[in-house]
Amino acid sequence: MDRRRFLTTAGAGAAGLLTGCSVESTDSGGTDTDAAGTTTDSGTDSGTAEGTVTGTASGEQPTLRVGTYGSFVDAPSTSPGGWLKEQFESEFDATLEWFAPDGGMNYFLQRRQQGVTIDTDLYLGLTPETLVQADTATEGGDPLFTSVDSGALSNANNIVDDYRFDPQERAIPFGASYISLVINQNTLDERGVSQPETFDDLTTSDYEDGLLVPNPQNSETGLEFMFWTIDHFGEDGYLDYWSDLVANGTEIVQDWGSAYAAYSEGEAPMVVSYSTDQVYADQSGADMAEHQIGFPNGEGYAYLEGMAPFAGTDRSELAVEFMNFVLRPEIQAEIAQRNVALPAVDNADLPADFDDLVYEPDEIVNFGYDDLLGNVDGWLEEWSQQIASQ
Amino acid sequence: MRTGRLVDRVGVPLFAVATLAILAVTFFYPVGIVLVEAVVVDGRLSPATILDIVRSEFFFGIVAAALDDPGVLVDSFPDYPLGLFGFTAYQALLSTIASVLLGVPGAYVLARFEFPGRRTVRSLTALPFVMPSIMVAIGFVATFGDNGVLNDALRALGLPTLDLLYTLQIIVLAHAFYDAPLIARITAAAWEGVDASVTETARSLGASPLRAFRDVIVPQLLPAILTGALLTFIFSFMSFAIVLALGGLELATVEVWVYHRVNQLDYATATGLATLEMMFSLALTYGYLRYEARQRASSATRPAPRRDLFGSVTPTRLAVWAYCGIAALIFVVPIASMLLASVTGPNGFTLENYAFLVERQADAYGFQVKPLTAITNSLVYGVGSLAIAVPMGVLLAVISTREFTGRKLVDTLAMAPFAVSGVVVGLGLLRGFVFGTEVFGYRITIAGPIAIIAAHAVGAYPFVTRNVVPALAGIDGTIVESARSLGASRTRVLLDIELPLVIPGVLAGAAFAFAISIGEFDSTVILATGGSGYTMPVAIERFIGRRLGPATAMGCVLLAVTAISFVVIDRLGEGRGLGG
Numbered sequence: 001m002d003r004r005r006f007l008t009t010a011g012a013g014a015a016g017l018l019t020g021c022s023v024e025s026t027d028s029g030g031t032d033t034d035a036a037g038t039t040t041d042s043g044t045d046s047g048t049a050e051g052t053v054t055g056t057a058s059g060e061q062p063t064l065r066v067g068t069y070g071s072f073v074d075a076p077s078t079s080p081g082g083w084l085k086e087q088f089e090s091e092f093d094a095t096l097e098w099f100a101p102d103g104g105m106n107y108f109l110q111r112r113q114q115g116v117t118i119d120t121d122l123y124l125g126l127t128p129e130t131l132v133q134a135d136t137a138t139e140g141g142d143p144l145f146t147s148v149d150s151g152a153l154s155n156a157n158n159i160v161d162d163y164r165f166d167p168q169e170r171a172i173p174f175g176a177s178y179i180s181l182v183i184n185q186n187t188l189d190e191r192g193v194s195q196p197e198t199f200d201d202l203t204t205s206d207y208e209d210g211l212l213v214p215n216p217q218n219s220e221t222g223l224e225f226m227f228w229t230i231d232h233f234g235e236d237g238y239l240d241y242w243s244d245l246v247a248n249g250t251e252i253v254q255d256w257g258s259a260y261a262a263y264s265e266g267e268a269p270m271v272v273s274y275s276t277d278q279v280y281a282d283q284s285g286a287d288m289a290e291h292q293i294g295f296p297n298g299e300g301y302a303y304l305e306g307m308a309p310f311a312g313t314d315r316s317e318l319a320v321e322f323m324n325f326v327l328r329p330e331i332q333a334e335i336a337q338r339n340v341a342l343p344a345v346d347n348a349d350l351p352a353d354f355d356d357l358v359y360e361p362d363e364i365v366n367f368g369y370d371d372l373l374g375n376v377d378g379w380l381e382e383w384s385q386q387i388a389s390q
Numbered sequence: 391m392r393t394g395r396l397v398d399r400v401g402v403p404l405f406a407v408a409t410l411a412i413l414a415v416t417f418f419y420p421v422g423i424v425l426v427e428a429v430v431v432d433g434r435l436s437p438a439t440i441l442d443i444v445r446s447e448f449f450f451g452i453v454a455a456a457l458d459d460p461g462v463l464v465d466s467f468p469d470y471p472l473g474l475f476g477f478t479a480y481q482a483l484l485s486t487i488a489s490v491l492l493g494v495p496g497a498y499v500l501a502r503f504e505f506p507g508r509r510t511v512r513s514l515t516a517l518p519f520v521m522p523s524i525m526v527a528i529g530f531v532a533t534f535g536d537n538g539v540l541n542d543a544l545r546a547l548g549l550p551t552l553d554l555l556y557t558l559q560i561i562v563l564a565h566a567f568y569d570a571p572l573i574a575r576i577t578a579a580a581w582e583g584v585d586a587s588v589t590e591t592a593r594s595l596g597a598s599p600l601r602a603f604r605d606v607i608v609p610q611l612l613p614a615i616l617t618g619a620l621l622t623f624i625f626s627f628m629s630f631a632i633v634l635a636l637g638g639l640e641l642a643t644v645e646v647w648v649y650h651r652v653n654q655l656d657y658a659t660a661t662g663l664a665t666l667e668m669m670f671s672l673a674l675t676y677g678y679l680r681y682e683a684r685q686r687a688s689s690a691t692r693p694a695p696r697r698d699l700f701g702s703v704t705p706t707r708l709a710v711w712a713y714c715g716i717a718a719l720i721f722v723v724p725i726a727s728m729l730l731a732s733v734t735g736p737n738g739f740t741l742e743n744y745a746f747l748v749e750r751q752a753d754a755y756g757f758q759v760k761p762l763t764a765i766t767n768s769l770v771y772g773v774g775s776l777a778i779a780v781p782m783g784v785l786l787a788v789i790s791t792r793e794f795t796g797r798k799l800v801d802t803l804a805m806a807p808f809a810v811s812g813v814v815v816g817l818g819l820l821r822g823f824v825f826g827t828e829v830f831g832y833r834i835t836i837a838g839p840i841a842i843i844a845a846h847a848v849g850a851y852p853f854v855t856r857n858v859v860p861a862l863a864g865i866d867g868t869i870v871e872s873a874r875s876l877g878a879s880r881t882r883v884l885l886d887i888e889l890p891l892v893i894p895g896v897l898a899g900a901a902f903a904f905a906i907s908i909g910e911f912d913s914t915v916i917l918a919t920g921g922s923g924y925t926m927p928v929a930i931e932r933f934i935g936r937r938l939g940p941a942t943a944m945g946c947v948l949l950a951v952t953a954i955s956f957v958v959i960d961r962l963g964e965g966r967g968l969g970g
Binding site: 020021022023024025026070073074075076077081082085097098099100101102106107109110111113114116133137215217218246251252253254255257258260261262264265266267277280281284285286287377380381384385387388389390 | 448474523524527528531532535536537538555556631634635638639640642646647649650653654655656735736737746754755757758759820821825826828831832833834835836837838839840841915916919920921923931932933934935936937938940941
C-alpha cells in the first residue's frame, strides 16, 4: 500500500507537464519502485491519470495489479478485461487493475533483468514458450513466477488435462484455442481444388502461392505453427518442409495482423490463424465460405494460456482468490466467449451457437514445457536464417 | 545593441548547451546504455560480438567468406552472396534510386507549375510519413495486390496482371511512397530558390534549354536532391515493419534481425547489429556532409515564373501529366483504398467502422484506448515536438554553417537519431526512462508527455537541420556583412535577415518534423505504457482485428487530422509573409 499511496501524493504534487516522472528512494526495502509512475484505472479520464493511482483513495481496498496482453483488455471486437474487472470487484472488496505493456511478458522479464522490481501481482496470458523463456532468462536466480496451492482452486480438478503445460504447476491454464488454417473456399473453387488435407498438400502446385503465415519471430501464432511443423516432421525434417513451402510461394509476413489483412484482401486463399474464426465472421455477417477451418492431417495445435502469480507479490491471497474466480465454470464460459476462445475447464457451459462456430481438431498437438526447454531459440534461429537466405 | 551583444555572447551558447543537454539525456544516454552491450563481453571491453557478426556469412555474405578465405572471391565470381547487410544496402540503394526518380519530377511540378490547389498539394507531401506500416500495407495490398486496383485495371484492358506483392519491387515502391515526397519537397524548395536571371543569362549566351538546365539548374539542385537521397537511403536501410508486411521474411533486412534478437533477449547480437548499422549510416552521413560543405547555392532574388499545368498540349505538359498519373497511382490510390476500406463492410457501404470509433469514445473503460484522447495527445505531442525540434534544428543548422574545428563531426553526430536503430532507441528508453536510472540511491523514472515530446523532438529535428543547412549556406555573405557593419548583432542578423531567407526550408523541415511526431510508434508505445498518453498510431494498432474496418477508420482519422494540421502549419508560415 505504501508505494501506491506515496505515488498518489507525488503525482498530485507534480501535476502539469511533469506528470509521469518520479523520484523514489531505493533504500526503503527495495520493492517499492513503480513501473513508470503511470497506472490507470477504470473511471479515470484521459490525460490526467499519469503519476497518480486512483481508485485506491479509500485506502482500505487492496489493489490487485494483473499483467496481461493487449487484446485481452482492449480488442476491437470483444475482450473479457472490462467485464472480468467489474465482476471481480462486485464480489470482492478489492480493485482489479489491468496492466498491458507493449511487449507482454518480455516487459516483465526485462524489468527483472535490469534489476527493477516487477510491481505486478499476477500475469494472465502465459504460453508454454513464454514460461520457458522466463525460466531460461532467470536461470540461477529467483524465478519470475511462483505456484499456488491447487487445493485452493476449487475448480482445478476440471481443468482439461491436455491443457496443462507447466510441470511445476505455477501456470494454471485459463483458456485455449486451436491454431488452424483459415481457408477461403471461394478462391479454391475458382482454382478448382478442394481444401488441403495434409501438410504435404500445402507444398503441391494446387496450393501454389496459397498460404500466408504470421512471422514466428514476431507472432506467437506463427511460432506455434512452426512448432506444429516440428512436431509433424521432426527436428530434422521441418526445415526441408519449410524449404518446400516457401518454394511453393508460402509467404511469412510481419505479424498476425498484416497476414490476416492480406488474406482478407484476397491475396492468398489460406492463412494461419485460429479455429474460432467463424465466431468473428458470424458477428460481422461475412460469407462463411471465406472462413473455412482447416486442420491438416486432422491435427490442431493447442494455443494454451495460463496465469501465475509473480514471485514476490505482496497480494498472494488476493491473487489466489482471483485465480479461483477465473476458473469458476460460469466465469470460464464468459471469458471464453468474450475472448473468442475455449474454456480451460470441462464444466463450463457454452451456448450452442458459440459451440457450433468453434471447431476442434481430431488430434490435439502441443509442445509442453519439457519439449520446449532449451530448444526454442535454436529452432527459431535456424528456421529464420534459412528463410531469410532463401 | 548592448542587449544584442549579451544575447550573442550568452544566448546562443546557452541555447546550444540546452540543445546538447536534451540530446544527451533523451538520446545519447539511453542509446549508450544499450549499445555498450555490443562491445562488452562478460564485463570486459571486447570486439568479439562485432567480429562474430562480421565473420558470419549469413550477415555479411561474401565479405565474411573472403575474410576466412580470400580465394572465394575468385572461385564464386561473380555470384557473390550478399548476406543480410549486403541485401539491406542493396534494397536501400534501389529504394533511393526509385525515390529520386519519382521525387525530382514532383519537385519540378511543385516548383515550376501553377495549378489549383498547388499549395495544398505541397502541404500534403509529408502525409505518407505519418502512415503506420500496417496502413500502408493495407493500402498497397488493395492497390497492387492480386485483386488490387492496378491488376483489376490491367484485367479490364485485357493485359497480363502483375504479381507484385512479396517481391523486392513492392518494397522499393513502398519506400518510395514514404520517401519520394520528402525528396520532392526538399528539392522543390531549392528549385524555387533558383534565380531566373541565371538561366536567362545562360540562354542569352546561346545555351539550349537542356544545356541551361544541366549546367545551371542541376548544380543548384544537387545538394537538395542528395540530402533527400541520403535520408531516403538511411530510412530504407533501417526499414523493418513495412519490409516484413509487404515483402515477407525472405526479404528480411538487418533491422528485422535486431528486433528478432531483442525478442529472444539476445542483446549482444542485437546491439552488435545495431552498432554496425549505425556506423554504416554515420559514415555515409559524414561523407555526404563533406560534399555538402563544398556546395554554395545562391538564393533567389527573382524566382522564375510558374507555368500553368493545364492548357494546350505540349510535349512538356504531356510528360508532366503522365508523371502526375503515375504519382496518383502510387500515392493517391493506396490512400484512397484505405478510405474505401474504412467505409466497406461484408455487405457493401457502411459507416459502422466510424460508429465503432464513436462508441469507443463513449463507452470504453478507462484502461482502453479512446479515439479522441489519441487525437488530442497526438496533436499536443506534435506541437510540443515542433516547439523543441524547430529551434534545435535551426540552431544546429547555424552551427553547421559556421567554420570551426570538428564541425563535420558535430554535424554527423547531430544526424545520429536517424542512424540508430529504432529498436535500440526503444530499448534504451525502456531501460533508462521507464525502468528508471539510479542516481545516489534514488531511482528516477521518466514517462508520460514530457518524455514522449522529448523523444519525438529528438527524432524530428534532423529534418529541420537538413532542410535549413543548404539554404543557410546559400545566403549571400555580403548581406550579412553589411548588416553587421551597420551595427546589427549576430543574433539580430540571424533573426531578421537569415531566417526569413530560409523560411521555405524551415517550413519543409517543420512539416516533416511534425509528421515524424504524429507517426512515431515505437518510443511512444514504450513511454506511454500503462498510461493514457497513447497516440493515433497506437490506437490504430489496438484496433487491428479480424475486420480491417476499425483500424482503417482510425487510420483515416489520422490522415484527416494530420492533413489539416499540415495545411495549417504551411498557411501559418505563409501568413507571416514568410512562405514561398
